[in-house]
Amino acid sequence: LEKFKGVIVAMYSCYDASGEVSAEAARKLARHYANIGVKGLYVGGSTGEGMLQSVDERKKTLEAVMAEVGGEMTIIVHVGAPSTRDSVELSKHAEAVGADAISAVPAIYYRLSPASVERHWQAMIDSTSLPFIIYHIPQTTGFQLSTELLAKMAKQDKVIGVKISSESTFELQQFKAAGGQDFLVLNGPDEQFLAGRSMGADGGIGGTYGVMPELFMKIDSCFKEGKLDEAREWQYKVNTIIAALLRLPSLYGGCKAIMRLRGLDIGEPRMPILPIPEDGMAAVKALNDAILGH
Ligand code: SI3
Numbered sequence: 001l002e003k004f005k006g007v008i009v010a011m012y013s014c015y016d017a018s019g020e021v022s023a024e025a026a027r028k029l030a031r032h033y034a035n036i037g038v039k040g041l042y043v044g045g046s047t048g049e050g051m052l053q054s055v056d057e058r059k060k061t062l063e064a065v066m067a068e069v070g071g072e073m074t075i076i077v078h079v080g081a082p083s084t085r086d087s088v089e090l091s092k093h094a095e096a097v098g099a100d101a102i103s104a105v106p107a108i109y110y111r112l113s114p115a116s117v118e119r120h121w122q123a124m125i126d127s128t129s130l131p132f133i134i135y136h137i138p139q140t141t142g143f144q145l146s147t148e149l150l151a152k153m154a155k156q157d158k159v160i161g162v163k164i165s166s167e168s169t170f171e172l173q174q175f176k177a178a179g180g181q182d183f184l185v186l187n188g189p190d191e192q193f194l195a196g197r198s199m200g201a202d203g204g205i206g207g208t209y210g211v212m213p214e215l216f217m218k219i220d221s222c223f224k225e226g227k228l229d230e231a232r233e234w235q236y237k238v239n240t241i242i243a244a245l246l247r248l249p250s251l252y253g254g255c256k257a258i259m260r261l262r263g264l265d266i267g268e269p270r271m272p273i274l275p276i277p278e279d280g281m282a283a284v285k286a287l288n289d290a291i292l293g294h
Pocket of ligand 1: 010046137189251
């Protein structure tokens with residue numbers, strides 16, 4: 001399970017100038033992270049705008065990533081979709097192209113019972129031999145995963161962990177306990193990376209990591225070496241940047257604009273997520289300078 005621990009970058013969506021999925025941009029972005037020593041990528045999650053893309057677009061993105069860094073980085077694919085049918089198709093595709101694991105939120109839009117979410121996840125789990133990581137993000141899905149359902153799912157060998165994007169470290173610790181021995185817990189809120197690690201998270205998956213992976217790797221290494229004061233200092237610096245990113249018209253628009261300033265054009269976010277308007281670019285440039293200055 002080592003390959004799933006540590007800092008996993010939630011990869012940004014990659015589009016060309018007309019807003020179509022760009023395999024070329026996805027390859028460049030994945031290569032960029034591999035070159036700076038990032039361990040793994042989470043493809044097609046919230047940050048990757050999987051829910052705003054068609055099944056074919058999601059497949060195209062993953063194929064590009066696998067062609068570039070498959071076997072070199074740990075690739076976790078978010079296969080969650082509004083329908084079980086699409087999720088299963090994406091799961092099978094992830095296995096066919098050699099991804100390391102699949103992961104999914106509960107199906108969105110409909111108010112679903114725990115039994116329904118369980119069947120939805122189980123269909124994906126049963127459709128491949130890949131490990132499965134539950135994605136818990138109740139603030140966007142509206143589904144509150146209970147420790148009972150988590151414990152039940154975790155009894156299966158294939159269910160190796162949970163990515164927890166709720167902001168409660170109490171819940172994180174409860175999930176860790178409910179999952180049993182060797183069950184992975186991956187921190188979701190980047191602003192609480194150190195807090196999550198301190199409460200038992202084995203690593204984290206995050207959307208702001210992509211513009212400052214080195215800083216998160218620094219927090220992680222300080223934590224592992226027991227240098228907690230230093231880790232906290234880095235987390236404070238990171239949080240100043242995250243707070244500014246969250247004041248922009250959109251977080252992902254801001255992150256993508258930062259990548260563009262660094263010569264990696266991965267397009268704008270897809271609507272309804274807003275791009276950064278021209279008069280917002282000064283703030284983005286200042287943020288980029290602040291990150292590079294650390
Ligand atoms: O792309 C993904 O699926 C994520 O990594 C989601 C991640 O947990 C993000 N959380 C939410 C609610 O979107 C964080 O990375 C988040 O963007 C960050 O902590 C800033 O608030």
